[in-house]
Amino acid sequence: MVAAVFYEVTAMPITPPSNYDGKFETMLDYIQAGTDVWNEVSARTKMKPSTNTGYILTRSRMLAPLPHPRSLRDFYAFExxxxxxxxxxxxxxxxxxxxxxxxxxxxxNAVYGHGDTIPYPRATQMLDYELEIACVIGKEGRDLKPEDAEDYIFGYMIFNDWSARDVQRQEMAVGLGPAKGKDFASSFGPHLVTPDELANKHAGRPGVYDLTMIARVNGVERSRGNWKDLHWSFGDMLARASADATLYPGDIIGSGTVGTGCLLELTKGEGPWLQPGDVVELEIERLGILRNTVGEKKD
Structure with a gap:
């Protein structure tokens, strides 16, 4: 179900306009519907919902905003x-x-949402979180210029790029990777927020906003940074990703980890690392809080 969230309390299902032939069975359906449909739906969602309709978030399970993205690229953009x-x-x-x-x-294909339990990879003893921003591409584009890139971004969401540091270390010593060091889980959510909701926090570069980023483990703050600290803007990232290649609606572009945004940085690579049962919360101002629990180790 595709829904609009009101006041972090209620989710209202989004239905297609009467003059639109398609269905909104997935978020990708909605993204691919195009700008005219988005604008009409946006106008509808600005009306205050009835208190007796929709779904109460605390009683609902939220999937990742885009459970089946077309692709996932993750950059390395925070200096x-x-x-x-x-x-x-x-x-x-x-x-x-x-x-x-x-x-x-x-x-x-290894996407998790808010509230999901993240499987603990058998091969690692050094499980880590990474506090990142992700954008979702809204329309097809190729060879984009940085200054035009915001026109191709549908929205933003929090991204936890779960990492097995020992596996990553081993693979990247060969000159490739991170491969198995990261391909077991990525979590996104809790919401996919459109740029108009962030406009008054724009920091002057394409896809860069003055918004605080925080990570907590078991309720204790471990990481704090700011989106505006990006060295490479999302405009730069989209220009690079689209050079001699086509970006499609539903592609995800990750920012890479904000400064201090992982245990690898905070502990100089020595740990301690995440353990089964740990609760990791990533918070980005205006985007919400993405919460996941680390699952049990398997033999």
């Missing part, structure tokens, strides 16, 4: 994270990092 991650290995930031934003392809 503080890159600097600290390299310093932990006794290295400087590679000069090539400043030449262009870089990304890897993640597993778009």
């Amino acid at each position: 503080q994270h890159v600097k600290t991650a390299n310093a932990n290995r006794g290295r400087e930031i590679p000069k090539e990092w400043y030449d262009a934003p870089v990304f890897y392809f993640g597993n778009h």
Whole structure:
């Protein structure tokens, strides 16, 4: 079900306009319907909902906003994270990092939502969270310019890029990866927020906003940063991703980890790491709180 959320309390199902032939069975259906449909639905959702209709969020299970994305690219766009991650290995930031934003392809079929339990990978003893922003592409585009990229973004959501650090370390020593170090789980949510909801926090660069980012483990704050600290803007990222390649509605673009946004940074790679039963909350101002529990280890 595709729904609009009101006051973080009620979810109202979204139905197609009378002059639209398609159905909104998934969020991708809605995204692909196009701008005219979005505008009409947006106008409808600005009306105050009836108190006796819709779904109460506390009594409902929320899926990931886009459970079946077309693809998942994750960038490496926060300089503080890159600097600290390299310093932990006794290295400087590679000069090539400043030449262009870089990304890897993640597993778009291992998607989890708010409230889901994240399976603990058998191969790791070093499970970590990563506090990130993700944008969802709203319309097809190729060879985009950074200054035009915001026209292609449907919305933003919180992204937890779960990471098995020991596996990642082993694979990236070969010169590839992170591969199995990250392909077991990505969680998104709780909502997919359209850019108009963030407009008065725009920081002057394409896809960059002055919004606080926080991570908590078992209720204790561990990470704090700000979206505006991106070195590479979402405009830069979309321009890079679309160079000689086509972006499609429903593609996800991740920002990479905000500075201090993972245990790898906070503990200089030594841990302690996440354990079964730990509750990880990622919060981004205006986007909500994404909460997941770490599952039990399996033999």
